[in-house]
Amino acid sequence: MSQLFIKINIVMQTITIYIRNMVCPRCIHVVKQILSEMGISFSEVDLGFATLKTIDLPDFDRLNDSLEQLGLGLIRDQNEQTIADINRVVHFYLDNINKLSRQYKLSEYIAQELGKNYHQLSKLYSQSYGTTIEQYFIDLRTTKVKELIKQGDLNLSQIAITVGYSSIHYLSGQFKKYSGMSLSEYRKKWEEEVKESFEKENLQRHQKECNCGCECEDCQCEEEEKTSGKNVQVGPSNIFDGRINGESRLNVIPKEFREFRAFVSL
Known part of the structure; x- marks a missing residue:
């Protein structure tokens, strides 16, 4: 690594490294895990930085490779530090x-928190990322709406309030403008993906390879061969009463799918 932005404290025997794209508590957990796996002692890890308990330089190239695999990096x-501060x-x-x-517009809040002119910050951001701070915020906001829809804990009106829209109608218009889908279309698409994933997983879990080689689920080929050519008289004992092995099977919707419907309903 040709260049690295770090701070070395000789008195405290520490090195502070700065990490881009650390924007949530999950990132802190990931960085702590990587440092521990590499045997690098640390005294603090927070959004955007980690303080290492050493003045011996660790293998920064290896550390950076591990971070970049997870969308982070030294x-x-x-300038890169300033970009990371803006994102945070x-x-x-x-x-x-x-x-x-x-109290603040986004631009006013960024300028106040970083103590710098917003126009200069905006120019630096655009030159470095090829997009504006405002567009980054819109993308972030749209992504958060999608995550809240997937979680299923809030209805659409509550989601609108959570991400700062004045009404569900305004949220709907902005979401379709920037995602290309309406809220209902995105929710339906997500439900279908969950259902398809669930059905695939359920099929793989219950798939059985039968002796006849047809590889169908719950193969009954052998049983059919035994009963073929025979006329089975249906009497009172042959009538299906909705019970199998003493258990009721009147509900034709399998339990897994009843749970699935409850999970995705908004």
Whole structure:
């Protein structure tokens, strides 16, 4: 690695490394895990940085490779650090949008938190990322709506409030504009994907390879051969009464699918 943006504290015997794209508690957990697996001691890991308990330089190339596999990476210069700070502030603004949007526009909040001119920050961001801070915020907001739909804990009106839209109608218009799908279309698509994944997993779990080689599920070829050519008289004892081995089977919807419907219903 030709260049790296770090801070070395000789007195405290520590090295502070700066990490891009750390924007949530899950990122902190991932970085701690990587450092532990590499045998690198640390005193603190927070959004955007980690303080290592050593002044001996670790294998930064190996560390960076491990981070980049998970969409993270070591920051190499001051401009990259500024970009990481902007992303961190944008995430925080979205997570607290109902409170912060009453006091600040996004641009005002970023400028205040970083203590720099917003136009200069915006220019640096566009040159580095090829997109604007505003577009990054829109993409982040749309992604959060999708995640909330998938979680299924909130209805659409509650989701609109959570991400700072004044109404579900405004949310619907913005979501379709930036995702190309309506809210109902996206929810239906997600439900179908979950159902398809569930059915595939369920089939694989119950798939049985039969002796006849047809490889069908719950093969009854052998039983059919035994009963072929015979007329089975249906009497009172042959009438299906909705019970199998003493258990009721009147509900034709398997339990797994009843649970699935309950899980995805909004």
